[in-house]
Amino acid sequence: MKGRGAIIAWRLVILVALLGSWEWLTGIKEVSRTPGLYWIDPFFVSRPSEILRRFVFLAGGEVRLTIWQMALSTIQSTLWGFVVGVSSGFAAGLLLGRNDRLARILEPYIIAFNSLPRIALVPLITMIFGFGLLAKIVLAWTIVFFIVFFNTFQGARSVDADLINAARFLGASERQIVRTVVVPSALAWTFASLTPSISFALIGVVVGEFLGGESGGGLGYLIIQSLGTLNAADMMVALLSLGVIGIVMALGIKQVEMRLLRWRPEYRERA
Amino acid sequence: MIGGLVAPTAGAVEIDGRAVAGVPPNAGYVFQKDTVLPWRTVARNIALGLEYRGVTGAAQERRVREGVRLAGLEGFEDAYPATLSGGMRQRVALMRTLVVEPEILLMDEPFGALDTHTKIGLHAELLTLWEAKHQTVVFVTHDLSEAITLADRIVVMTRRPGRVKLIYDVALPRPRDVIKLRESEEYAREYGQIWHVLGEEFAGAGA
Numbered sequence: 002m003k004g005r006g007a008i009i010a011w012r013l014v015i016l017v018a019l020l021g022s023w024e025w026l027t028g029i030k031e032v033s034r035t036p037g038l039y040w041i042d043p044f045f046v047s048r049p050s051e052i053l054r055r056f057v058f059l060a061g062g063e064v065r066l067t068i069w070q071m072a073l074s075t076i077q078s079t080l081w082g083f084v085v086g087v088s089s090g091f092a093a094g095l096l097l098g099r100n101d102r103l104a105r106i107l108e109p110y111i112i113a114f115n116s117l118p119r120i121a122l123v124p125l126i127t128m129i130f131g132f133g134l135l136a137k138i139v140l141a142w143t144i145v146f147f148i149v150f151f152n153t154f155q156g157a158r159s160v161d162a163d164l165i166n167a168a169r170f171l172g173a174s175e176r177q178i179v180r181t182v183v184v185p186s187a188l189a190w191t192f193a194s195l196t197p198s199i200s201f202a203l204i205g206v207v208v209g210e211f212l213g214g215e216s217g218g219g220l221g222y223l224i225i226q227s228l229g230t231l232n233a234a235d236m237m238v239a240l241l242s243l244g245v246i247g248i249v250m251a252l253g254i255k256q257v258e259m260r261l262l263r264w265r266p267e268y269r270e271r272a
Numbered sequence: 273m274i275g276g277l278v279a280p281t282a283g284a285v286e287i288d289g290r291a292v293a294g295v296p297p298n299a300g301y302v303f304q305k306d307t308v309l310p311w312r313t314v315a316r317n318i319a320l321g322l323e324y325r326g327v328t329g330a331a332q333e334r335r336v337r338e339g340v341r342l343a344g345l346e347g348f349e350d351a352y353p354a355t356l357s358g359g360m361r362q363r364v365a366l367m368r369t370l371v372v373e374p375e376i377l378l379m380d381e382p383f384g385a386l387d388t389h390t391k392i393g394l395h396a397e398l399l400t401l402w403e404a405k406h407q408t409v410v411f412v413t414h415d416l417s418e419a420i421t422l423a424d425r426i427v428v429m430t431r432r433p434g435r436v437k438l439i440y441d442v443a444l445p446r447p448r449d450v451i452k453l454r455e456s457e458e459y460a461r462e463y464g465q466i467w468h469v470l471g472e473e474f475a476g477a478g479a
Contacts, residue, residue: 166277167307167365169295171321171372181320185311264311264352 020049047233052241055234059223066218072242075206075219078134079250082141083202089142090149091191097150098157099183115147123208132213141205145198149191156190157183189265192258199250207243220246287376300374304381308353308361308368315340315349317364321372335371342401343367359390363397370401377409383418395421396450403447416470420462421450428469438469 027043043051059068097104122143130136160183168182210221220239227235262268277295285292287299300321308317318339322332340349343363353361362382369377383391395418402409413419419426420442428438444458453459 161307163303163305163307164309167301167303168320168324170299170301171368172297172324174324177324181323182309185309262311264354266354 024049043233044231045233047237051234052237055232056238059235059238068223068238068242071218071220071223071239072246074134075203075210075221075243076246076250078137078206078209078219079141079199079202079246081134081138082205083145083199085138086142086145086202087149087191087195087198090146091153093146094150094153094191095157095179095184095187098154098187099179104154111147111150115151119144119205120208123212126209127212137206137209137213137219140209141202144201144205148194148198148201152194153187153191156187159190160186189262192262195254195258196251199254200247203243203247203250296376298374299376299378300369300372302362302366302369302377302379302382304384306353306358306361306365306385308364310353313350313352314345314356314364317353318343318368318371320368325372339367339371342370342397344397357390359386359394362386363394366394366398373405375407377407379409379411381412381414384414391415391418392450398422399448399450416463416466417454420444420459420466421448421453426466428466428473430473437473438466440466440469 023041023046026041027046027048029040056068058064061067097107119140123140126136126139126143130139164182164186165178168178173181206219207221207224210219211225213219213222220243223239224236227233227239259268287296309320312320315336319332319336322328322335327335340346343366345360345363345367348356348360353364356364362385366382383394386394399422409422411419411422423442426438426440426442427436428440429435430437442462444453444456444462
């Protein structure tokens with residue numbers, strides 16, 4: 002397609018312009034004022050060439066913890082938190098969505114727990130689960146669970162009653178109704194929550210890694226370590242890596258979503 | 273009420289001498305609204321009732337194929353409902369109900385949302401299918417022509433609170449041809465008689 006090519010070209014232009022001006026502005030000295038200072042100080046924001054140099058260094062075998070190991074650790078924690086959060090959130094949403102009484106009983110507790118800023122739980126979670134993988138999964142879970150839960154809950158409640166009656170007339174048992182009508186119907190809602198969920202899982206994991214120290218050794222650790230050594234280049238390497246990881250994961254979810262919801266006209270057109 | 277979805281305020285509903293409690297196992301229901309499951313293909317929708325009743329494998333496949341053929345949807349087996357027209361979706365809904373061979377077929381304005389053209393086509397299909405099995409059909413409609421075309425007996429209801437106004441036996445021979453029927457004098461006579469009764473009901477609306 003012609004329009005698509007143009008869009009990609011524009012994206013590349015913006016990328017080059019951004020990187021170019023970053024490299025250029027951090028390179029020119031600001032002579033008029035204090036000598037030795039730059040227009041934009043690379044001490045704080047580093048420079049693309051320096052970031053690339055550090056990336057190659059961190060990717061090589063000479064460091065104790067390569068960027069690959071750190072990225073892998075972060076991805077692993079994120080995916081675990083995501084999977085545990087989504088499955089438990091989905092199950093709970095389905096259960097409470099189909100059980101009005103239970104939903105009403107638990108409502109204040111759910112709201113109370115959900116309005117608690119999850120970051121505030123980090124020290125407690127660390128105290129209980131230590132600095133390792135488990136603590137990060139738990140942290141990601143506490144966020145993801147609620148996102149998926151609320152969406153699935155809504156989805157399970159808004160199942161068309163006529164579809165359920167129709168299934169009943171065709172001889173469906175309650176379990177069959179849940180499997181063939183309620184779950185597929187709620188899934189459309191659940192999927193809407195998956196893309197934000199993976200982002201929030203990543204947030205939870207990185208915050209966990211800030212505190213986790215070297216034992217976890219993810220990209221969040223690299224960020225904190227760079228803060229300790231005032232190394233903006235390493236920090237940028239970590240941030241850019243996190244960005245790439247986030248995009249790839251979101252795209253992966255989109256693929257699964259398009260496949261499972263292919264019955265919806267809006268997905269068919271895009272596929 | 274016959275379907276067990278709503279309990280009667282007074283009196284009782286019995287099918288073959290047994291009171292209705294919950295959805296009767298031998299009844300099929302075709303809704304006014306489109307109740308085809310959008311996430312299942314045509315074939316999988318028609319298979320739904322068989323699946324619920326534990327009919328699997330080759331037996332299921334054979335009956336689904338038969339259903340698809342009777343619905344005139346060959347070539348659309350793997351299509352999702354979103355890509356079908358309203359008439360096609362309603363044929364899926366009808367066939368999905370018929371493949372489990374209910375003894376009683378409840379139809380609540382099933383063709384209400386369709387255009388006249390599609391509707392008459394479905395009347396013909398319904399009559400053909402009925403000739404083969406002679407199920408009991410309870411068909412709710414606001415369309416008098418539809419009622420006369422299909423029914424042996426018409427029950428006219430009053431406006432709210434919906435009491436029985438008239439029970440009328442349609443004296444038209446079967447099998448009926450949906451097109452020719454409407455041109456016949458007998459049809460015009462039956463239409464006129466019931467229309468007169470309906471007229472009284474309409475006239476009362478302003479009072």
